[in-house]
Amino acid sequence: MTTTNQSQNFTRRDVSKMIGTALTIPFTVGLSTREAIAAGTTTAALGAYLKIDALNNVTIAIGATEMGQGILTGLAQVVAEELKLNWSQVVAVQADASSLSSNPFANPLFRAQLTGGSTSMRGWYLPLRKAAAVARDMLLAAATQLYGGTWSLTTGGRVINTTTNATHNFSELAATAATLTPPDANSVTLTSSFQLIGRRVPRLDVPAKTNGSAMFGLDVRVPGMAYAAVLHCPTNGGTVASAPTSAVGATNVINLGNAVAFVANDTWSAMRAASANASQIRWTLPANLTSRDTAALSAAAKSLVASPNATTHVYENIGANQAQAVSGASFKIDSTYNLPFLAHACMEVLNCTVSVTSNSCEAWVPTQGQQFLIPTIAAVTGLAASAISVHTTFLGGGLGRKIETDFVIQAVKVSKAIGKPVKLTWSRTQDFQNDKYRPNAAIRVQLGCDNTGTMKGLVYRNVSPSINIQRNTAPGNNPEDTGAVAGATALPYDIQNRLIEYVPLPTDIPLGYWRSVGESYNTFAIESAVDEVARASGVNPLQLRRSALANDARALAVIDAVDQLSGYSTASLPAGTGKGLAFLKGFGSYIALVLHVTGTAAAIRVTRAFYALDCGQVINPDAVEAQLQGGLVHGLSAALWGQVTFVNGMAQVRNFDNYRLLRMAEMPVVKSTIIQSSASPGGVGETPVPVVAPALANAIANLTGTRLRNLPLYPGANMGEGGED
Amino acid sequence: MGNLQAENASATRINKAPTKAQTSSIGLNINGVTRTFSPSSPDMPLLWVLRDLLGLTGTKYGCGIEVCGACMILVDGQAQKACDMSVSEAVGRKIITIEGIASDPQGKLVQAAWIANQVPQCGFCQSGMIIAATAALKAGKHGAAIAGSINNLCVCGTYQRVLAAVSTL
Ligand code: FES
Numbered sequence: 001m002t003t004t005n006q007s008q009n010f011t012r013r014d015v016s017k018m019i020g021t022a023l024t025i026p027f028t029v030g031l032s033t034r035e036a037i038a039a040g041t042t043t044a045a046l047g048a049y050l051k052i053d054a055l056n057n058v059t060i061a062i063g064a065t066e067m068g069q070g071i072l073t074g075l076a077q078v079v080a081e082e083l084k085l086n087w088s089q090v091v092a093v094q095a096d097a098s099s100l101s102s103n104p105f106a107n108p109l110f111r112a113q114l115t116g117g118s119t120s121m122r123g124w125y126l127p128l129r130k131a132a133a134v135a136r137d138m139l140l141a142a143a144t145q146l147y148g149g150t151w152s153l154t155t156g157g158r159v160i161n162t163t164t165n166a167t168h169n170f171s172e173l174a175a176t177a178a179t180l181t182p183p184d185a186n187s188v189t190l191t192s193s194f195q196l197i198g199r200r201v202p203r204l205d206v207p208a209k210t211n212g213s214a215m216f217g218l219d220v221r222v223p224g225m226a227y228a229a230v231l232h233c234p235t236n237g238g239t240v241a242s243a244p245t246s247a248v249g250a251t252n253v254i255n256l257g258n259a260v261a262f263v264a265n266d267t268w269s270a271m272r273a274a275s276a277n278a279s280q281i282r283w284t285l286p287a288n289l290t291s292r293d294t295a296a297l298s299a300a301a302k303s304l305v306a307s308p309n310a311t312t313h314v315y316e317n318i319g320a321n322q323a324q325a326v327s328g329a330s331f332k333i334d335s336t337y338n339l340p341f342l343a344h345a346c347m348e349v350l351n352c353t354v355s356v357t358s359n360s361c362e363a364w365v366p367t368q369g370q371q372f373l374i375p376t377i378a379a380v381t382g383l384a385a386s387a388i389s390v391h392t393t394f395l396g397g398g399l400g401r402k403i404e405t406d407f408v409i410q411a412v413k414v415s416k417a418i419g420k421p422v423k424l425t426w427s428r429t430q431d432f433q434n435d436k437y438r439p440n441a442a443i444r445v446q447l448g449c450d451n452t453g454t455m456k457g458l459v460y461r462n463v464s465p466s467i468n469i470q471r472n473t474a475p476g477n478n479p480e481d482t483g484a485v486a487g488a489t490a491l492p493y494d495i496q497n498r499l500i501e502y503v504p505l506p507t508d509i510p511l512g513y514w515r516s517v518g519e520s521y522n523t524f525a526i527e528s529a530v531d532e533v534a535r536a537s538g539v540n541p542l543q544l545r546r547s548a549l550a551n552d553a554r555a556l557a558v559i560d561a562v563d564q565l566s567g568y569s570t571a572s573l574p575a576g577t578g579k580g581l582a583f584l585k586g587f588g589s590y591i592a593l594v595l596h597v598t599g600t601a602a603a604i605r606v607t608r609a610f611y612a613l614d615c616g617q618v619i620n621p622d623a624v625e626a627q628l629q630g631g632l633v634h635g636l637s638a639a640l641w642g643q644v645t646f647v648n649g650m651a652q653v654r655n656f657d658n659y660r661l662l663r664m665a666e667m668p669v670v671k672s673t674i675i676q677s678s679a680s681p682g683g684v685g686e687t688p689v690p691v692v693a694p695a696l697a698n699a700i701a702n703l704t705g706t707r708l709r710n711l712p713l714y715p716g717a718n719m720g721e722g723g724e725d
Numbered sequence: 726m727g728n729l730q731a732e733n734a735s736a737t738r739i740n741k742a743p744t745k746a747q748t749s750s751i752g753l754n755i756n757g758v759t760r761t762f763s764p765s766s767p768d769m770p771l772l773w774v775l776r777d778l779l780g781l782t783g784t785k786y787g788c789g790i791e792v793c794g795a796c797m798i799l800v801d802g803q804a805q806k807a808c809d810m811s812v813s814e815a816v817g818r819k820i821i822t823i824e825g826i827a828s829d830p831q832g833k834l835v836q837a838a839w840i841a842n843q844v845p846q847c848g849f850c851q852s853g854m855i856i857a858a859t860a861a862l863k864a865g866k867h868g869a870a871i872a873g874s875i876n877n878l879c880v881c882g883t884y885q886r887v888l889a890a891v892s893t894l
């Protein structure tokens with residue numbers, strides 16, 4: 001098996017050559033290459049997605065970004081399946097950013113080259129299979145043209161003559177195939193017996209990630225490059241009033257407007273120069289510091305969530321007289337849940353390497369947002385899009401942060417100013433203090449049920465800052481921010497009367513997309529409230545959900561699977577152990593989680609986790625399980641300790657020593673059931689996260705009788721020193 | 726990715742370019758060979774010497790304050806956070822980074838266990854994890870005792886697989 005690292009030989013020129021051959025419809029792109037021969041007659045590119053070399057290795061260019069979720073492997077499996085490739089001949093590479101309007105690497109789901117919303121498999125599964133099937137038919141046609149007779153596909157990147165059993169490698173056919181007219185992607189036959197899809201195929205990126213050769217953004221080295229560190233204003237939103245033009249320990253000091261860059265011959269010297277000279281920078285503070293103060297913001301949110309006079313946006317109004325349906329119910333709850341701002345804290349800090357010359361720009365970016373980079377760089381440099389190339393590196397985590405362009409703009413400006421390549425790195429503290437944070441929220445839920453546990457009415461109000469309003473992507477005063485209520489609207493529960501309201505909370509704290517976005521707070525409120533009303537009515541929380549999901553077979557199957565796996569309804573737990581359940585239909589999937597906890601409300605330990613997941617057709621069960629295990633960790637860290645506070649605009653977080661994350665000694669045992677399904681693939685990357693916090697709060701309520709409605713559960717917890725010296 | 730391999734190959738050449746700020750040349754035994762370079766100061770952390778001066782980028786920067794473990798290397802067979810060791814402290818010691826781990830008998834076992842258990846997700850913390858496990862194995866620990874000595878941070882949450890991998894060692 002060739003690792004993806006080796007495959008980074010696949011140069012920009014190769015990729016753009018392939019892109020240059022794109023058709024207007026991404027799915028068929030693979031297939032129309034007329035200038036396919038990249039190197040003599042030995043290497044042929046079949047459209048944008050495939051390249052076949054003389055050794056019959058097949059390189060697959062992937063439009064989605066690999067940030068740990070295993071998508072490079074998963075999408076390569078999908079292509080290799082239709083071509084009956086041996087896994088050992090598969091090479092996968094991440095595509096460069098493309099500025100073509102018919103960008104072959106734009107996710108077909110939303111026609112943009114970005115990775116987010118757990119959409120990669122959902123968007124690419126069928127289009128890539130069709131593209132591969134078109135390529136297969138072209139290779140077969142090439143065999144007929146070259147050798148006569150009829151041919152069919154066999155394993156190992158070969159075709160076989162249907163009468164003589166002679167075989168030829170794809171490598172012998174590719175150049176000819178690339179000259180043929182591709183068949184219509186919608187009329188090709190897709191295979192129905194899977195050899196790779198659904199199998200625990202080893203990840204293509206694992207070897208490189210165990211020997212130091214995996215190339216993350218932070219690892220890019222360009223000849224002659226300088227190193228830059230940045231300082232932003234300690235008060236969030238401050239801008240540079242004046243900066244020194246030179247500084248001890250720095251070869252250059254560059255005023256970036258929103259920050260100052262210190263350039264040196266290595267990253268450490270650049271960071272050291274930045275801290276040594278910080279006091280020489282004069283900042284202009286933003287006008288309204290209250291709007292960047294989290295205590296003031298939570299007070300405002302708490303008041304709006306209860307106020308009858310708040311201006312609300314109604315996102316769902318189902319049935320009638322929802323408030324009456326709640327108040328008239330036999331059992332009802334009226335609870336308010338409060339959630340904090342969160343940081344992304346990707347293991348790899350923000351960084352970007354750029355080489356700007358007078359007529360070109362080449363950038364290496366750990367990016368989830370290729371779509372935005374070429375236009376952004378063009379605006380900063382004044383260069384034409386065609387003069388700009390952007391390479392995607394591996395990401396040491398993305399989590400939604402690396403879809404942004406701020407760190408790229410800074411690197412481009414520095415390279416342009418100093419006239420040579422630069423690697424710009426944010427220190428961990430800069431990364432924490434200048435994030436685009438998951439919005440805080442205050443959410444009031446009024447929910448009523450009868451004595452059989454049938455939910456009668458739901459009145460829901462979410463007060464939180466709107467990402468869309470802040471980014472001016474909301475027309476007028478309408479937040480148009482369905483993301484803000486995602487996880488509260490379109491609930492699968494059969495509740496006849498529902499009112500879902502949203503009140504945007506004004507803030508200037510920079511907001512961003514944090515793994516699972518709206519569901520990360522709304523699912524906490526909904527699933528906590530459902531548990532609360534179940535406890536109030538004395539109905540088993542699992543049975544209450546079951547009866548509200550009676551019309552949704554996939555949801556029921558997931559609830560039953562988690563029940564069977566965890567023994568939620570049947571097993572008696574040892575004394576001192578509590579259990580909590582949460583459920584989510586989201587990201588095209590269904591998921592349920594049961595957590596077991598021990599200890600006291602003041603010191604909880606999560607001991608076991610049981611996930612059941614229906615994500616439709618599973619491509620690689622091993623990768624799906626990894627997302628469940630990892631999503632649990634991410635969700636637990638956030639629920640237990642995660643929060644970013646600002647005092648008058650000053651971020652109080654600085655590094656992992658005061659932003660506690662789960663360590664291995666605290667890891668619960670995770671078991672999972674993945675439902676066998678042939679439904680369209682659903683999302684997996686974000687799906688496991690939103691259910692963690694409510695399952696935890698529900699388990700604590702089960703164990704202690706105390707209902708915890710504010711996250712994080714343990715604010716102020718710091719982490720001691722990690723690792724062994 | 727454009728020309729990265731060529732760029733890596735040229736790393737040494739770039740870094741030999743002298744600058745005023747640099748102190749005199751130092752030699753360190755890294756992965757079995759002597760590497761010579763000019764650090765920007767004698768207190769320059771080994772982490773940045775490895776990454777920026779020598780192009781050994783498998784050792785990662787995560788926190789810079791000895792909290793995350795992403796920067797771990799072996800120094801005389803023991804796990805050491807490279808953000809917490811100055812270049813002058815490293816003189817005369819035997820240093821192994823992730824790039825050299827396969828040449829270490831225990832390191833090779835750990836690496837194989839990592840692959841067999843498909844541990845990495847994003848992979849960014851994994852160099853440090855593998856070093857930590859190797860050091861524990863070299864100290865005569867096995868299974869749960871290795872697990873007990875690993876406190877590295879993994880934002881992706883690969884802990885269950887790290888535990889599975891070390892349980893085979
Ligand atoms: S970078 Fe050294 S411990 Fe985090």
Ligand code: FES
Pocket residue numbers: 068347396397845846847848849850851878879880881882883
């Ligand atoms: S594998 Fe991503 S941080 Fe550990």
